[in-house]
Amino acid sequence: MFCVQCEQTISSPTGKGCSYAQGMCGKTETVSDLQDLLVYALQGTSFYAEKAREFGIIDPVVDAFVPQAFFATLTNVNFEADRISGYARKAQAYRQQLREQYEQACAAAGRQPVVPEGAAAFRLAIDTPSLRTQAPIAAVNRGKGKVSDDILGLRLLCLYGLKGAAAYMEHARVLGQTSAEVAGEFHHIMAWLGADPDDMQQLLGTSMAIGKLNYRVMEMLDRGETEKFGHPEPTQVNVKPIAGKAILVSGHDLCDLKLILEQTEGTGINVYTNGEMLPAHAYPELKKFKHLAGNYGSAWQNQQKEFAAFPGAIVMTSNCLIDPNVGSYADRIFTRSIVGWPGVAHIEGDDFSQVIACAQSQPGFQYDEIPHKITVGFGRNALMAAAPAVIDQVKKGNIRHFFLVGGCDGDKSERSYYEAFTQAAPKDTVILTLACGKFRFNKKQFGDINGIPRLLDIGQCNDSYSAIQLALALAKEFDCGVNELPLNLVLSWFEQKAIVVLLTLLSLGVKNIRVGPSVPGFLTPNLLAVLNQEFGLMPITTVENDLKAMLNPK
Numbered sequence: 001m002f003c004v005q006c007e008q009t010i011s012s013p014t015g016k017g018c019s020y021a022q023g024m025c026g027k028t029e030t031v032s033d034l035q036d037l038l039v040y041a042l043q044g045t046s047f048y049a050e051k052a053r054e055f056g057i058i059d060p061v062v063d064a065f066v067p068q069a070f071f072a073t074l075t076n077v078n079f080e081a082d083r084i085s086g087y088a089r090k091a092q093a094y095r096q097q098l099r100e101q102y103e104q105a106c107a108a109a110g111r112q113p114v115v116p117e118g119a120a121a122f123r124l125a126i127d128t129p130s131l132r133t134q135a136p137i138a139a140v141n142r143g144k145g146k147v148s149d150d151i152l153g154l155r156l157l158c159l160y161g162l163k164g165a166a167a168y169m170e171h172a173r174v175l176g177q178t179s180a181e182v183a184g185e186f187h188h189i190m191a192w193l194g195a196d197p198d199d200m201q202q203l204l205g206t207s208m209a210i211g212k213l214n215y216r217v218m219e220m221l222d223r224g225e226t227e228k229f230g231h232p233e234p235t236q237v238n239v240k241p242i243a244g245k246a247i248l249v250s251g252h253d254l255c256d257l258k259l260i261l262e263q264t265e266g267t268g269i270n271v272y273t274n275g276e277m278l279p280a281h282a283y284p285e286l287k288k289f290k291h292l293a294g295n296y297g298s299a300w301q302n303q304q305k306e307f308a309a310f311p312g313a314i315v316m317t318s319n320c321l322i323d324p325n326v327g328s329y330a331d332r333i334f335t336r337s338i339v340g341w342p343g344v345a346h347i348e349g350d351d352f353s354q355v356i357a358c359a360q361s362q363p364g365f366q367y368d369e370i371p372h373k374i375t376v377g378f379g380r381n382a383l384m385a386a387a388p389a390v391i392d393q394v395k396k397g398n399i400r401h402f403f404l405v406g407g408c409d410g411d412k413s414e415r416s417y418y419e420a421f422t423q424a425a426p427k428d429t430v431i432l433t434l435a436c437g438k439f440r441f442n443k444k445q446f447g448d449i450n451g452i453p454r455l456l457d458i459g460q461c462n463d464s465y466s467a468i469q470l471a472l473a474l475a476k477e478f479d480c481g482v483n484e485l486p487l488n489l490v491l492s493w494f495e496q497k498a499i500v501v502l503l504t505l506l507s508l509g510v511k512n513i514r515v516g517p518s519v520p521g522f523l524t525p526n527l528l529a530v531l532n533q534e535f536g537l538m539p540i541t542t543v544e545n546d547l548k549a550m551l552n553p554k
């Protein structure tokens with residue numbers, strides 16, 4: 001196995017990356033190898049999806065399947081060998097189907113079809129042991145020693161970035177937003193990466209193309225969420241439990257939360273959000289449910305303690321899932337969609353009665369805890385509505401600077417930087433936040449600046465589009481570029497969604513972004529130097545140094 005896609009990757013004697021029997025996330029060697037084969041198989045499917053497009057043959061089922069199955073290989077999503085190999089076989093079947101359609105169209109047009117190579121010609125072995133022997137062909141670091149580490153690093157930047165975009169495509173699809181054009185561009189890049197490109201400039205260019213593609217996907221995602229559930233509005237959320245039976249919903253999928261709310265109405269069960277589901281409380285079509293009782297727990301790395309103490313049923317709608325056997329709640333956690341853990345019940349379809357029965361069988365919370373409320377819901381519309389007042393305060397000199405402190409959370413102690421940063425930020429500064437990294441500080445008191453809250457929670461990582469829109473609106477108002485605004489981005493990364501959001505920001509020309517708690521393991525010192533030179537991208541240092549540099553730019 002070799003995997004280096006997330007921030008908690010292990011350093012090994014063979015280089016940075018998880019390469020022993022099990023990854024730091026709990027992914028076994030078998031699952032990791034099968035995931036590589038799945039990605040390779042998907043690259044073959046994309047090859048023929050692109051070829052078929054030359055004849056106007058577009059299969060929406062394949063366009064949906066490829067990003068969805070790619071999402072299954074994202075960190076903390078699917079740990080089930082059988083499901084991963086099942087996706088790979090399906091990918092191969094779709095590839096064959098598209099190949100036949102393409103070759104028939106070629107014959108009809110009197111054209112010679114291409115002779116497939118590499119991923120497009122690869123055939124999966126019959127059983128898991130034989131599949132494991134094929135893994136080196138599909139390994140994400142294939143070519144090590146033959147091409148430079150810089151090229152390998154750029155291939156991984158593109159592959160992992162595209163994986164993040166695939167995850168957002170799947171989130172958008174679930175909300176009813178698809179685009180044949182976006183899917184076409186996705187297949188093109190996916191197939192191109194399957195052919196092991198080795199031109200540095202082309203790879204750098206493609207990483208920017210992935211960022212731009214993802215910007216369109218984030219726009220679709222924003223449209224899907226707001227058309228389905230309304231625009232988020234600033235809303236107070238209780239982060240303490242109340243007495244009664246309970247279901248906890250985690251991950252990013254708001255549609256699943258809606259189904260659960262509908263099916264639990266009138267049952268007496270209270271529904272709580274966890275992790276990236278917190279922003280759900282701000283959507284009109286979700287907050288109208290009285291039994292959407294509050295938010296419980298914090299970010300994913302605390303699951304084994306927090307889920308173990310939750311006296312009800314738990315549903316994981318997307319990432320991040322970690323080993324539920326450690327906290328002994330494997331019998332009352334359920335997975336959805338592409339998520340999976342061996343032995344954990346998986347809900348297909350829209351019927352959550354199993355989850356409801358499980359919640360009824362659990363004790364529930366015995367008493368109401370003293371409420372503690374936090375405010376969420378500063379999505380695109382709410383931010384735009386607040387913009388005139390914010391601009392006024394900037395012009396009056398009451399707001400000196402903005403910080404976007406957002407991104408993923410994780411286990412490393414170095415992540416205490418983000419909490420310390422928000423605490424040290426001067427009182428005349430405003431902090432925008434999004435994604436699960438905010439749980440390090442979102443229950444603290446930040447106060448306000450003449451009525452404008454100093455902490456504005458934009459939402460999930462899926463809502464990065466709102467943050468970009470605010471920056472663009474401020475730049476327009478102040479008649480300057482985004483990089484001239486009194487705004488700095490201090491990001492925390494963990495998985496591949498964060499990689500693609502970073503690529504999107506870079507592709508939009510946003511400069512001087514700070515990233516932590518460490519830099520991605522697949523980026524070589526040379527690549528880091530290039531990214532620093534071209535975009536001013538830099539690692540976080542100390543809170544004191546970084547704040548000083550941001551507030552007193554040269």
Ligand code: SF4
Nearest residue numbers: 003005006018023025
């Ligand atoms: Fe290691 Fe992260 Fe890959 Fe898991 S996802 S195997 S922790 S690099």
Ligand code: SF3
Nearest residue numbers: 319320408435436461
């Ligand atoms: Fe968190 Fe997994 Fe990335 Fe959506 S839930 S931000 S880490």
